[in-house]
Amino acid sequence: MNHLPLIIKREYLTKVKNKSFIVMTILSPMIMIVLISVVAYLSQLNNDKVRTITVLDESELVENTFKNSENTKYTILRDISLEDAKKIVKETASYGLLHINKSKDIDAISNDIKFFSEESPSITLISDLESQLEKKLTNIKLQQQGVDVAMINASKISIDIAQESFDGEKTSKIDSVVKLIFGGIAGYLLFMFIIIYGNMIMRSVIEEKTSRIIEVIISSVKPMQLMLGKIIGTSLAGITQFVIWIILGGVLMTIISLVFGIDVAEMQTPQQEVMQQAMANPDVNTKVENLITAFYNLPITNLIIAFLLFFISGYLLYSSLYAAIGAAVDNETDTQQFLLPIMLPLILAVYIGLFTVIEDPHGTVSTVFSFIPLTSPVVMLMRIPFGVPIWQQLVSLLLLIGTFIFTVWIAAKIYRVGILMYGKKPTYKELIKWIKY
Amino acid sequence: MSNLLEVNSVSKNFGDFKALNNVSISVPKGSIFGLLGPNGAGKTTLIRVINQITMPDSGSVFLDGVILNSNHIKDIGYLPEERGLYKSMKVGEQALYLAQLKGLSKAEAKTRLKYWFERLEIGDWWNKKIQELSKGMAQKIQFVVTVLHQPKLLIFDEPFSGFDPINANLIKDEILRLREDGATVIFSTHRMESVEELCDDIALIHKSNKILDGRLIDVKRQYKINTFEVGIRANDKLALQKELSDKFEVSVANFKTLEDELKLNIKLNNNNPNDLLNYLTNKGMVSHFVELIPSVNDIFIQTVKNN
Structure with missing residues (x-):
């Protein structure tokens, strides 16, 4: 008798009806949105604060360089000693005092610039001042040596190397970023999914053991069916939760930006600011076009199919391991020793994805780890946007599915013995013995 | 069946x-x-x-x-x-x-x-x-x-x-x-x-x-031991017990009765229980005559111990 649909239904419904599941489903996106809004609001507050910088330029070369901006105001002091200037700055609650010493030589001036402040100043402010000063002083020095600055500026050339594959496929730097984002999201999604719902499967197996219902169930259902039913039912609940999160998150985001007028979206993604600037600037307008073509350049069909296949097989591989662990132990505290060896390849995969694949998507390390079954789902998903030959994808997938079937077989063995074992904290040696039963 | x-x-x-x-x-x-x-x-x-x-x-x-x-x-x-x-x-x-x-x-x-x-x-x-x-x-x-x-x-x-x-x-x-x-x-x-x-x-x-x-x-x-639990009222209990001991395998029994009786387990060796009963009725008033049937408990303990 095939009870799989019945088991899936029960697993799904008990998960979905569970109070903490409902609370998590509804609360998580709210908490996320509130956090994002708070951060956005705070950074807005921070940006709104106007800093006054007092400048004492004894060289009188750079004082007219500083232009008041939205967040920074400059007060220029003249004909005053440094000590007096410091006093004034302290009294006026100015953010700090920039002091440029007097000298005939530009190099000497540039070596004797100081910033005085109560607290250590913000790094961005200092580097901003530095770049302004550098620019100004360089220009002055160039002029002193009789160079026409206007000519230099006019001769500046900007290079953007156009990339093209041998097949004539055009790409750009932005392409790589888009690919990276796509691959990163896919890989990270799988990683999160495995951890959250793998644990959920494990807990559900342990629950059946501790409530001692397992023997009743197992007299009507094959352990393999029960295990698969659990994995599939829990995964469906997981997908439900994810979809609700995405929808709820989107709706909340819209509501918050409408009601509070905080441009959450803009705050959240600095890229959008770049895009807006790009719109204003005709020079960069082509870059936006590049961004759009970058999306079209992605191997979309390949990406979607590969995502589904690698995601499902990778997830099933890990979740069967989680189920086996759940069956092997009596309570959650005993799971640690078994969880570590399956967490390691998973974390390794994410790190390889984040560091190696970005550096060199088709290098030896990336390629090898996109074939090794335990790391391949994550690494391959991150590589695919960069264009992986179909044969490589197929070999990796076949290896993965082969391992998955083998793992499920092993896990089912551990499962069918483990679920009826009580009171013993099993060792690895014992698990191997169970496989042989 | x-x-x-x-x-x-x-x-x-x-x-x-x-x-x-x-x-x-x-x-x-x-x-x-x-x-x-x-x-x-x-x-x-x-x-x-x-x-x-x-x-x-x-x-x-x-x-x-x-x-x-x-x-x-x-x-x-x-x-x-x-x-x-x-x-x-x-x-x-x-x-x-x-x-x-x-x-x-x-x-x-x-x-x-x-x-x-x-x-x-x-x-x-x-x-x-x-x-x-x-x-x-x-x-x-x-x-x-x-x-x-x-x-x-x-x-x-x-x-x-x-x-x-x-x-x-x-x-x-x-x-x-x-x-x-x-x-x-x-x-x-x-x-x-x-x-x-x-x-x-x-x-x-x-x-x-x-x-x-x-x-x-x-x-x-299969586990029957051909033993009867007997209660009998006699004037001289000791003499009767001795007499029975000579003829049968006898041990002291333990059960509750109303009067002060001689209580014995008597094992028969291929004798007819009726013969024993007849014999006993001549000696005194028989108030208790039961065949000892082994309980499951006894069988359980006995078999497990023997194995």
């Missing part, structure tokens, strides 16, 4: 440990079959083999003449010793789920559940969660779930544990009624008085081997 269940020389090893060694049992149709044995003897393994939870290394099991297969799941109802229910699931939902796993349709399961819940007067529990019920209440649900699909073979492992005497009696009556309706029952317990009361057949498993089986009454005959 034909046998519903035939277990033929089943063996099962767990690694180096032999859980069952060449065990065969036959369970007659319509009987209550007591599966006895000390802790760790292999009873549970045998029950799990019958339930297809554990696959035997060798040997075969036939149910109703057909070799055991997955279609038999609906023919067997199993109440394990280690039992429980999903704690956070509602009673009704849970019972429906378990019944459907045994092959009942949802509608059919619902009708039968309603009937049983009314019968055991637990109808108002339908929407309660198991964690809100007491242990005995949960046991009742478990019992209903076990018998709901009207299996040919019922296997109860310690069915009375956790019940108060009233409910234990209720369950006992239900088991007897189920047998009358045609079910065959395998009954595993350490409570020998219920074996005595309920079982038609028994099998005794010890250290992975079956060491005794048969109809309970035959087993008792």
